[in-house]
Amino acid sequence: MEIYGFANINSELNLNDLASLISENLLAGVKFGGIDENIREEVPAVYSLKEVLGLRLVLFGEVGDYGLSIEQWGDNVDDGSSIDLSVYLELLLKNIESNGEQWGQTRLK
Numbered sequence: 169m170e171i172y173g174f175a176n177i178n179s180e181l182n183l184n185d186l187a188s189l190i191s192e193n194l195l196a197g198v199k200f201g202g203i204d205e206n207i208r209e210e211v212p213a214v215y216s217l218k219e220v221l222g223l224r225l226v227l228f229g230e231v232g233d234y235g236l237s238i239e240q241w242g243d244n245v246d247d248g249s250s251i252d253l254s255v256y257l258e259l260l261l262k263n264i265e266s267n268g269e270q271w272g273q274t275r276l277k
Contacts, residue, residue: 169246171223173238173253175261180231187214187227190236193264195220200227236261 179186187200200214207213213228224241227234238253 170250171238171240171253172250173257175236175254175257177229177234177236177261178232179234182231183212183214183227183229183234186234189264190225190227191216194260195225200225 177186181189183203184200191197191199195216198216198218198220201217202215203212207215207226208228211228211230213226215227216225218224219241222240222242223238226237226239228237229235236257238257
């Protein structure tokens with residue numbers, strides 16, 4: 169089974185500040201790291217340092233244009249099925265957006 173998801177985010181926050189906001193609001197404080205690992209060759213990227221239900225979040229991009237993806241981590245049983253969590257991820261991000269000032273100029277595209 170493949171589990172994945174993706175959302176575009178338009179934000180004036182820097183990568184680390186946006187990662188902290190997502191960490192606190194979606195991952196119960198699980199930190200992001202790996203900026204020096206160049207996991208996305210074309211743009212700066214960080215990933216959740218702990219898996220959540222066998223998944224990790226990857227935040228990548230530059231000020232004004234970010235992507236947030238959900239990726240499976242570890243062993244994957246391939247039964248040919250897939251689950252796209254993109255709509256759910258966007259809903260979660262919109263809930264952060266509606267929480268007020270801390271979200272600032274960050275918006276879903």
